[in-house]
């Protein structure tokens with residue numbers, strides 16, 4: 001997008017000095033803002049709080065797991081810790097992470113629009129999210145919930161006597177907020193692209209968020225219904241899932257995973273989008289196989305809806321049902337491999353610069369690849385029999401969700417931090433935290449593959465003595481990982497106040513947000529309508545870093 | 549040291565599953581090292597050098613794209629096939645397996661052997677003989693899991709599920725509940741004792757003498773099943789002789805094979821599938837029988853077919 005012109009003539013820099021952060025300082029101007037950029041910042045603050053909260057619960061149960069006996073906390077307390085960790089990390093961190101922060105901030109800018117299609121709905125989304133958050137906090141105050149984040153019935157409906165109702169309400173509302181974000185993305189991408197911005201000129205980050213929006217729209221209503229039915233059965237004893245009341249508990253699993261498998265793509269697709277921006281930028285190279293990455297995103301989004309039964313090979317579904325799900329699941333290997341290989345080959349022949357975001361992005365590829373191949377173990381029906389519901393599964397999905405999504409999230413936050421906040425984070429600290437996170441992560445989750453294969457079931461408060469060594473390694477890793485996250489967050493917060501001011505395009509990156517918008521952007525993003533005349537990622541290799 | 553990485557291998561299924569696992573471990577390691585190596589190589593080989601500049605190159609290559617679409621696709625199908633074959637082994641118990649009943653409840657396993665011997669949490673089985681475990685739950689979902697045998701299956705309330713295995717080594721092995729089931733989930737387990745057949749026979753002798761079949765027969769009379777299922781022509785219910793394993797034609801015209809799960813359903817929810825030629829007047833026993841009672845009744849009905857076959 002080197003050539004960018006205003007409709008009438010040459011592009012002129014914004015006249016006013018003001019940016020979206022500074023034009024009004026009142027609290028009201030923040031809490032009721034309809035500016036997608038401010039809403040992104042609000043979301044960033046909310047999810048950081050939840051991320052830390054979820055992390056604290058993880059630390060607590062990792063402490064319990066230092067010893068084989070269930071001696072540090074009571075069983076009920078331990079069960080609440082892992083349930084809250086799961087509920088908070090999934091519904092309050094992973095699902096909103098990239099779309100609600102980077103997506104909200106960047107989707108309008110990248111398509112050259114002034115805001116999202118429905119700014120009020122966007123604001124509503126944040127408020128609904130916080131209402132959900134209040135419900136989540138109420139769960140904590142009223143003694144927690146101990147059903148696991150999966151809310152399997154009849155445990156959740158007829159047996160648990162914890163705050164299940166509040167917890168499903170929280171998840172329900174959080175799901176709603178994501179639907180509002182999803183609608184906005186879909187409409188914005190369809191209707192508000194700048195002149196010249198054809199579908200195949202869109203940055204892949206847009207494709208990723210668009211596909212995510214579609215999955216959110218199609219999947220989330222189903223989990224909403226499921227959670228609602230849980231509440232109905234729990235409150236009024238209507239037999240839907242509990243066989244003792246005439247229901248069917250396997251039905252619950254079908255409904256739950258019909259959403260929750262696509263939900264892993266809600267969590268990971270936006271991360272793919274982030275990586276597709278960062279790799280070409282710091283390779284100073286055009287992205288390899290643009291259309292293949294774009295279509296692999298769509299095909300993952302679609303295929304993702306037909307594989308939910310791979311969570312149920314040993315739940316009592318029939319052999320043939322299992323076969324269909326196993327077979328279809330295997331096809332996701334292809335689009336995933338396409339992405340990984342295209343990113344890798346983007347480095348080929350480029351001019352690679354190792355900045356913090358690039359380090360995170362490369363860490364992402366490594367960890368996500370491990371997460372992906374271990375998924376093959378679980379998708380193979382016979383092999384899933386011993387592995388299902390063990391720590392192998394725990395390790396597998398943390399590799400995709402933390403090693404994948406959280407790494408991508410941090411990659412993206414570092415990458416666009418100068419744009420969003422207008423300050424540079426200290427590069428050395430950024431890399432340092434990244435390496436700590438990478439090391440801690442591997443030390444935490446590698447041993448879990450082994451202990452899972454040895455037979456340790458997940459959600460265990462106490463375990464046989466011979467597995468202590470591996471569990472201690474895991475807890476040690478989790479401590480390092482926790483320290484890494486804190487270091488990373490501290491470094492970013494510090495830089496927001498005391499960091500060096502960022503130039504308009506510190507990375508020498510392509511894209512409207514870098515080439516046209518100031519850092520931080522003008523309240524209206526653009527002072528005149530940008531016209532796009534080039535494909536995305538038209539790097540020449542001559543771009544230079546602009547940091548002092 | 550090895551036991552920290554390699555789990556005990558104590559069943560025929562374990563010896564069949566493990567090769568696939570270790571094969572995939574090696575395969576995954578190669579994939580990860582390959583991709584990781586390539587990235588590191590590219591990152592170093594094509595690092596930015598001040599003042600020099602490699603102009604941007606090829607956008608894509610159809611040949612490469614096809615390679616990395618087709619190869620994972622074929623690999624995926626191969627892994628699917630291998631996995632499905634293994635599952636087929638796991639799902640189909642051989643004829644003549646020793647039958648054991650298990651009922652799960654928060655937080656214990658109640659086990660009953662063929663001669664009526666009962667135990668809680670632990671499981672005694674003979675070595676070298678297929679064992680089929682029929683399971684159900686009295687409350688929430690559980691999952692019967694014996695890592696050394698590589699078998700597990702959910703234990704579902706309102707339904708029978710089963711696993712089978714053939715132990716290959718005597719010894720003591722862990723038994724776990726693998727499906728989260730509430731407070732003491734992690735304590736819901738015990739030890740599997742694999743014994744020489746003679747030792748097992750001797751161990752069985754220590755137990756009570758009413759077999760599930762006998763208790764089943766007792767219940768069949770006591771609960772009045774016999775009034776409708778007398779076997780006489782013109783009785784209100786169908787003759788149950790030989791029903792187990794046979795193909796039953798339903799009023800809807802469908803046919804079902806009468807396995808344990810069908811028998812269970814016929815007792816607990818008779819109206820769901822009504823036998824052709826009969827009216828749905830059998831009462832549901834779901835509130836009157838415990839899960840153990842149903843197991844016993846099913847064992848008895850199964851024995852009816854055995855007698856028939858002998859005659």
Ligand SMILES: [Cu+2]
Nearest residue numbers: 261308310311
């Ligand atoms: Cu899934």
Ligand SMILES: [Cu+2]
Nearest residue numbers: 725727729733
């Ligand atoms: Cu359990």
